[in-house]
Amino acid sequence: MKPARLLLPMIVLVGLCAAIWWYLHRPQPGATHGEAAEPPQVVSDYAVRPMRWQSTLKAFGQMRAVQGADLSAQVSGIVDEIDFQSGQEVKAGTVLVRLRLYDDPAKLAQLNAEVALWTANFARDQKQFEAQAVSRATVDTDIATLRSYQAQAAAQSQAMDEKTIRAPYAGKLGIRQVDLGQYLPAGTPITSLQSLDPIYVDFNVAQQQIGELHPGGTVELHVNSWPDRRFTAEIIALDSRIDPASRMVSVRASLANADHALLPGMFATVRLDRGGPHEVLAVPQGAVSFNPYGNFVYVLTPLADHPGRFVAHSRVVTTGEAQDDMVVVTHGLKSGETIVGTGQLKLRDGSIVEINDTLRPAAPFSGELTDE
DSSP states (O other): OHHHHHHHHHHHHHHHHHHHHHHHOOOOTOOOOOSSSSOOOEEEEEOOOOOOOOOOOEEEEEEEEEEEEEOOEEESSEEEEEOOOOTTTOOOTTTTEOOOOTTHHHHHHHHHHHHHHHHHHHHHHHHHHTTTSHHHHHHHHHHHHHHHHHHHHHHHHHHHHHTTTEESSSEEOOOOOOOOTTEEEEEEEEEEEEEEEEEEEEEEEGGGGGGOOHHHHHHHHHHHTTOOOOOOEEEEEOOOOOOOOOOEEEEEEEEOOOOOOOOOOOOOEEEEEOOEEEEEEEEEESSBOTTTTTTEEEEEEOOTTTTTEEEEEEEEEEEEETTTTEEEESSSSSSEEEEEOOOOGGGGTTTEEEEOGGGGOOOOOOOOOOOO
């Protein structure tokens, strides 16, 4: 009896599942020529046409000052005088900060007095030695003592000079980080000094691209801070070795920066033209579905008995170089074909679509379409 009791619920369950499946897959009135039961999807289209394309080598770099350092004092002391303003342009040797000298000048005066005394003693004993009135040992003692005091006076003078911080080269100062009366431990940053004109840009390229770069060549720079400006830099050096971990080589280029628009530490995009412009088939990157197992687009075919509607068929394509919002298609498309520009994420092979060009985004690409 137990098997008979279980059989009836199983029959009911199977029948219910079959009814649900039939309801979901039942033929729809008016669905002809393979038209899907669901309403057409709305997409934008893109007409595939040849365009002139300039291949480029693209890298990411960072701006670097020709000379740049955080200035600090070599000795500790109290800040007694500040002779600069934040952001000031200075020349080499300009005094920036003076530390309190205390009794340093008196010590130097004392040592200078000893130098003067032993200079006179040496001159007098030298004459006495020539008259054979004193021994050679006395003259040698005078010389040694004189030189000792001269060395001490020079060391004291140097110690006093170290309490005066000067600009080691011409450039632009950063933000002041000290105040009057502040105790300044040795090595504490006072401000930064950057030489901004010219300025360097350092970037890395793959080892297979080294042959396209050489000192004297030019590259184009773009920084987000100045989106409407393009900067041209001259390559001055390639590193003498390749990083064994990344197989990249460092490249340095230099450019004029008279208006100080570029600052050290800025992120920059570096581009180098490779060869001349040539004709390619390129499509918006948003029209391509990129997948590990292959990239594909949806090619549109008009429905003969439904004007304004199209069937979207997926097609595998081979892509190449990308620039801005466009990508080159090397295989899989022909000029004159129409593909789905946006909205392909909601499609499957054989979907019925309608075109709405208001969905089409503007592609920021500098290339030009060419007539066939």
